[in-house]
Amino acid sequence: MNAIEIKxxxxxxxxxxxxxxxxxxxxxxxxxxxxxxxxxxxxxxISIICGTLKKDSGKVFVNGFDIDTDIxxxxxxxxxxxxxxxxxxxxxxxxxxxxxxxxYGIFGKDFENRIQxxxxxxxxxxxxxxxxxxxSGGQKRRVDFxxxxxxxxxxxxxxxxxxxxxxxxxxLVWKIVDKLRKEQGLTVFLTTHYMxxxxxxxxxxxxDSGKTVADGTPNFLKEKYSFDTLKVYxxxxxxxxxxxxxxxxEENGYIKIKAKNIAxxxxxxxxxxxxxxxxxxxxxxxDDVFLNATGKVLQGGEQK
Amino acid sequence: xxxxxxxxRRNIKMFFKDKGLFFTSLITPFILLVLxxxxxxxxxxxxxxENLPKGFKVAESLINGLVGGxxxxxxxxxxxxxxAFCSNMLMVxxxxxxxxxxxxxxxxxxxxxxxGYFLATFACTFIICLFAMGAGLVYISFIGWYITxxxxxxxxxxxxxxxxxxxxxxxxxxFFLSSQGQVSAVGSLVSSVYGFICGAYMPxxxxxxxxxxxxSFLPGTYGTSLIKQNALRGVFEEMKNTHFPTKExxxxxxxxxxxxxxxxxKVSFAAMYAIITGFSLALLIIYILMNSLSKKNK
Numbered sequence: 001m002n003a004i005e006i007k008x009x010x011x012x013x014x015x016x017x018x019x020x021x022x023x024x025x026x027x028x029x030x031x032x033x034x035x036x037x038x039x040x041x042x043x044x045x046i047s048i049i050c051g052t053l054k055k056d057s058g059k060v061f062v063n064g065f066d067i068d069t070d071i072x073x074x075x076x077x078x079x080x081x082x083x084x085x086x087x088x089x090x091x092x093x094x095x096x097x098x099x100x101x102x103x104y105g106i107f108g109k110d111f112e113n114r115i116q117x118x119x120x121x122x123x124x125x126x127x128x129x130x131x132x133x134x135x136s137g138g139q140k141r142r143v144d145f146x147x148x149x150x151x152x153x154x155x156x157x158x159x160x161x162x163x164x165x166x167x168x169x170x171x172l173v174w175k176i177v178d179k180l181r182k183e184q185g186l187t188v189f190l191t192t193h194y195m196x197x198x199x200x201x202x203x204x205x206x207x208d209s210g211k212t213v214a215d216g217t218p219n220f221l222k223e224k225y226s227f228d229t230l231k232v233y234x235x236x237x238x239x240x241x242x243x244x245x246x247x248x249x250e251e252n253g254y255i256k257i258k259a260k261n262i263a264x265x266x267x268x269x270x271x272x273x274x275x276x277x278x279x280x281x282x283x284x285x286x287d288d289v290f291l292n293a294t295g296k297v298l299q300g301g302e303q304k
Numbered sequence: 305x306x307x308x309x310x311x312x313r314r315n316i317k318m319f320f321k322d323k324g325l326f327f328t329s330l331i332t333p334f335i336l337l338v339l340x341x342x343x344x345x346x347x348x349x350x351x352x353x354e355n356l357p358k359g360f361k362v363a364e365s366l367i368n369g370l371v372g373g374x375x376x377x378x379x380x381x382x383x384x385x386x387x388a389f390c391s392n393m394l395m396v397x398x399x400x401x402x403x404x405x406x407x408x409x410x411x412x413x414x415x416x417x418x419x420g421y422f423l424a425t426f427a428c429t430f431i432i433c434l435f436a437m438g439a440g441l442v443y444i445s446f447i448g449w450y451i452t453x454x455x456x457x458x459x460x461x462x463x464x465x466x467x468x469x470x471x472x473x474x475x476x477x478x479f480f481l482s483s484q485g486q487v488s489a490v491g492s493l494v495s496s497v498y499g500f501i502c503g504a505y506m507p508x509x510x511x512x513x514x515x516x517x518x519x520s521f522l523p524g525t526y527g528t529s530l531i532k533q534n535a536l537r538g539v540f541e542e543m544k545n546t547h548f549p550t551k552e553x554x555x556x557x558x559x560x561x562x563x564x565x566x567x568x569x570k571v572s573f574a575a576m577y578a579i580i581t582g583f584s585l586a587l588l589i590i591y592i593l594m595n596s597l598s599k600k601n602k
Contacts (some may be wrong), residue, residue: 050409072411086406088314090321095314102310103410147406 001064003028003155003187004049009058011044018044021058026155026189026203031181032192033201037296042114042191042206045219046159049189050078063154064193076104079148083160085140089133093124093143096132102152118146122176138169145176156180163193174200197285204286207295207304214293218286225292226284228265230257233278240275308413311420312427319391319428327388332382333436336504344349348374350561357552366546369448369539374560376440376533380463381422383433385502385524388470389478389494391428395421397515418475418595427470433463440535457546458534465581466527472587479594495581502528503561520566523583526576533562533573 004026011019019041025031027155034042047053048059051071060067062074091189094115101111119125122142132143141161146155158177162170180186190201198204198218206217214221232255241248241255246268249256259265262303265281290296305378330515348371350580398404407417437459444451481487499505502524508516519525540562557563564571571579 052405052408075411078409080406080409082402082406084402086402088318088403091314091317095317098411099310100406103307103412107306107310140327151410212348222415235413 002026002061003030003063004032004189005061006045006049007059008049009045009060010056011029011041011048011053012056013280017210018049019055022207022210022212024205024212024215026187028187029181030058030202031177031188031200033188033191033198033204034207034291035191035193035195035198035204036207037294039209041210042207043159044155044210045207046080046189046191050080050158051075053158062202076151077154078157079151079153079155080157080159081141081144081148081161083131083163085132085144087132087140087143087147089130092129093132093135093146094128096143097147097270100147101150106151114150114152118150121149121179122146137165138172141169141173142176145173145180153186156190157189157191158192159191160193161190162197189293192300194282195290199286208289208294208296218289221289221293222284222286223261224289226286226288227258227260228262228284230259230265230268231255231282232257232276233280234276236275247274308383308416308420308423311407311417312327315394315420316427318394321422322394325390325393325397328393328491328495329387332386332499333379335495336342336375336379336382336499338352340378340512340578342493345371345375351559352556355555357549360548362546363448365448366523366539366542367448367451368562369444369450370536370556372444373451373536373539374532376437376444377528377535378499379436379440380433380459380531380535381524381528382499382504383436384429384466384496384527385470385473388425388429388451388467389474390491392425392471392478393487393491393520394423394424395475395478396483396487399482400484403407411508414598415595418591421583422471422475422568422591425474426467429467430463433467437463443548448539451535452538455534455537459531462527462530462534462577465577465584466531468522469524469527469580469584469587472584472591475591476562476587476594479591479598498524503527504528505531507559507561508564508572509559509561516565517567520564523579525561526564526571527580529561529564530576530580532560535566536560536562554555561578 004021004024009019009022018232022041034045038110044053048055049067049249051067051074055067063077065073065077067074067188081112088099091099097115097118097304098107098111101114102108103104106114118130122145124142125148126135127139127143132140135143142165144161165173177188181188183220188231189196193196201214201218203216204218206213216224233253236255238250238255246257259268259281262281262283269276269279348354349367352367352370353362398407424593441451441456481490501522503519508519509526511519540553540557544550554563564576
């Protein structure tokens with residue numbers, strides 16, 4: 001059974017096709033990345049999965065439950081970390097967690113037991129009684145994860161969890177995600193702007209204007225949509241390269257040769273072993289994948 | 305039902321811990337206190353004594369009781385509405401700061417969420433109004449006490465109804481708001497306008513005839529009058545006991561809105577309760593319908 005299965009999902013806002021016939025499957029325990037620019041349809045899809053937005057058509061199943069008939073069961077299975085802070089700033093961390101846990105029927109002794117485990121997981125001791133609004137960015141993120149997991153969900157949705165965070169806090173977020181996946185086998189559904197985050201996923205779906213434009217494992221996508229690059233550092237006679245029909249580009253102190261894939265790069269190396277002494281092969285990047293799949297460039301949350 | 309209990313607790317804590325919400329809700333009562341302390345009390349006092357029949361003497365404490373009763377009547381009448389509006393702003397704040405989205409991803413029912421806001425607003429407003437009433441009664445006990453235990457119970461009952469009215473009205477209006485700008489605009493409008501149209505800042509009897517007729521269509525006016533009547537019942541009773549002319553007493557009642565007229569017909573005490581209670585229940589039903597219809601159309 002898939003953790004999430006979406007079939008021909010559509011959601012239009014007037015003329016705007018926010019989600020336009022998307023189909024996808026997220027396997028249990030998988031780190032699934034949803035990649036796209038702002039307005040690509042990522043958040044709309046998440047809102048539909050969570051039952052906070054009605055779809056126009058299509059089917060959505062979460063752990064086998066249909067959102068049309070079993071939304072309350074689905075909500076118990078899902079935890080979300082939003083891009084921005086969604087907790088109550090004037091209240092303390094423990095007050096925030098207590099009020100949210102009660103919405104899942106967790107209170108009294110059950111809450112005390114759960115908060116103990118959450119505390120061990122995220123080391124919240126020193127911040128439990130402090131107002132959420134007074135915490136640092138990293139501390140807030142830890143509390144956001146604690147809130148998302150307060151009811152022990154099976155699926156964790158991360159809606160651009162690192163956008164706007166400093167590098168240290170981003171590292172912290174990914175440490176937490178890795179730990180959760182290893183220790184609890186959580187399915188993680190990630191939406192992101194960051195290519196390097198998508199590259200770590202088990203499966204990636206690239207959205208553009210509400211449509212799926214590419215999907216597959218990062219390796220598959222790189223194979224299909226990007227090139228490997230052969231960098232040659234020793235001074236090579238360009239005339240010889242031209243004679244051998246090699247397409248190249250001269251950059252700062254080295255020559256860059258594009259290869260369709262690693263096999264082709266290896267072949268070029270072997271065939272030109274007599275003139276290549278100092279070289280390296282750079283694998284294709286997700287940035288190239290995104291560019292070639294959508295025709296747009298995405299870096300660090302900004303469209304270039 | 306535990307989710308409602310925790311939602312109400314969360315909303316009440318948010319109101320009292322959020323300095324913005326809490327202090328904004330106290331602006332109108334504070335303005336009223338300043339107005340009374342600086343000049344309104346003296347204006348009422350001198351206008352009352354100047355209009356007394358020649359040679360008629362009235363105890364100072366009775367005059368003070370009359371002015372003090374008007375003060376707490378006005379104070380409580382505006383507090384029931386303005387505090388409710390500010391407290392209920394949490395409903396809107398939650399929309400634009402993402403808290404509502406965070407709450408709605410849980411399996412909590414929309415009706416429970418709406419009830420959570422309603423009950424918390426009611427509780428916060430009622431608590432503040434009871435404190436204000438307590439403070440007002442202490443003040444009156446120093447200047448001229450003519451209030452019975454029955455009057456206090458009637459005051460509490462009237463406050464209860466008025467707070468339901470304020471909570472229902474604010475719930476309906478805030479339902480349509482979704483941004484910080486709208487919150488500020490509505491908050492400022494209610495704080496500044498309501499005190500005038502309910503006759504808290506100045507008695508409605510001092511307004512022009514046309515405006516008086518227009519205001520007689522607003523149910524809040526009758527709520528203000530009821531609070532004043534309960535706060536001043538003892539004072540008028542004492543006036544009767546001291547052989548104060550009945551005609552004069554009725555004139556005073558007219559001048560400070562204890563008597564209200566709907567197209568020249570005097571509205572009775574019971575009719576005022578019927579109007580404000582009926583209107584409050586109607587607003588409550590509208591709010592429930594809005595929530596259930598909105599859920600269907602989501």
